[in-house]
Amino acid sequence: MRKLLVTAAVLPLLTFPGVAPADTSLGIRAGTLGAGAELSYALSQRAAVRLNADGYNRSQSSTRDSIDYDMKLKLQTVSLLGDWFPFANNFRISAGAMFNGNKFTLKGQPTGGTFTINGTTYPTSQVSSFDAAVDFNKAAPYFGIGYGRPINRGLSLIFDLGVMSQGSPKSKIDATCGPAAPPGSANCTAVQNDAQAEQSRLDESLHSFKYYPVISLGLAYTF
Numbered sequence: 001m002r003k004l005l006v007t008a009a010v011l012p013l014l015t016f017p018g019v020a021p022a023d024t025s026l027g028i029r030a031g032t033l034g035a036g037a038e039l040s041y042a043l044s045q046r047a048a049v050r051l052n053a054d055g056y057n058r059s060q061s062s063t064r065d066s067i068d069y070d071m072k073l074k075l076q077t078v079s080l081l082g083d084w085f086p087f088a089n090n091f092r093i094s095a096g097a098m099f100n101g102n103k104f105t106l107k108g109q110p111t112g113g114t115f116t117i118n119g120t121t122y123p124t125s126q127v128s129s130f131d132a133a134v135d136f137n138k139a140a141p142y143f144g145i146g147y148g149r150p151i152n153r154g155l156s157l158i159f160d161l162g163v164m165s166q167g168s169p170k171s172k173i174d175a176t177c178g179p180a181a182p183p184g185s186a187n188c189t190a191v192q193n194d195a196q197a198e199q200s201r202l203d204e205s206l207h208s209f210k211y212y213p214v215i216s217l218g219l220a221y222t223f
Contacts, residue, residue: 023153030217051079055075063111067115069107093145137167140166143162
């Protein structure tokens with residue numbers, strides 16, 4: 001009877017040698033997307049699906065052109081990837097889609113009573129605030145290679161090297177007119193025009209961030 005049960009359990013694996021036990025791994029990692037976690041599930045010896053979530057927040061203050069800037073960087077991504085193991089070992093080729101919640105914001109306040117926008121200096125009576133934000137496409141394809149397979153039980157190294165195609169980032173600059181430059185006035189129009197010129201120049205400089213490098217290293221436990 002025992003031999004019959006063993007034969008019944010092993011026979012499907014002999015018939016379909018590419019099929020592996022339903023192994024799952026849970027890992028933690030850190031890299032260019034911040035710190036996060038990943039959940040991987042083996043479909044077979046050569047295929048797996050993976051769900052990743054990463055994030056990072058940073059705030060920084062700096063002064064430029066007599067303006068104090070409060071800058072905030074938010075990295076937030078969730079990815080659903082398919083992993084292919086061409087050699088049935090830990091080397092993997094990955095592709096999938098990412099939700100890209102990365103964002104950069106900036107708020108400026110003058111220290112010397114003036115704003116400099118697009119090379120033009122304005123008193124704070126004409127400009128009350130200067131804010132900027134950089135946003136990205138929410139859906140971003142991903143392709144890369146890596147190391148790690150949820151087959152062998154226990155602790156293992158996980159690594160990813162790839163590219164997220166997030167498109168050209170889009171900026172938005174808001175310069176709010178002050179009491180000496182009411183909406184519709186020539187002074188306010190000049191402020192808004194300089195803000196638009198500054199935004200166009202910033203957009204041009206952001207083209208090089210169309211592709212974001214993804215590098216991560218971590219540990220996973222397969223159970």
